[in-house]
Amino acid sequence: EVQLVESGGGLVQAGGSLRLSCAASGFNFDDYEIGWFRQAPGKEREGVACIRSRLGSTNYDDSVKGRFTISSDEDKNTVYLQMNSLKPEDTAVYYCVADRSTYYCSNYRLYDHWGQGTQVTVSS
Secondary structure (H helix, E strand, O other): OOEEEEEOOEEEEOOOOEEEEEEEEOOOHHHOEEEEEEEOOOOOOEEEEEEEOOOOEEEEOOOOOOOEEEEEEOOOOEEEEEEOOOOHHHOEEEEEEEEOOOOOOOOHHHOOEEOOOEEEEEEO
């Protein structure tokens, strides 16, 4: 059974940093695309960053480029999202996703597996 467990959310002031973790189990880590989506109140879920460990490739939404970094640790079966220079508009519930197919975080409806989400709140 595929399981994704997020951690690392919290409250931070604008300009601060947080690191989210997604501990994955139940599947071959290298065979999946794993990423992060987020959903702010009243808004649709949007892709933040995705990683394809076997290919060593990543992609980011324009709104987070240069501030967020996605990485993976295959030994720990964990994907990280390092978030720097946080802004109030980054406030959302952040979800870890995984799928055997490659979608480049293009559409949340395409991903089969989701974590429970972790809240990130950035105060101004």
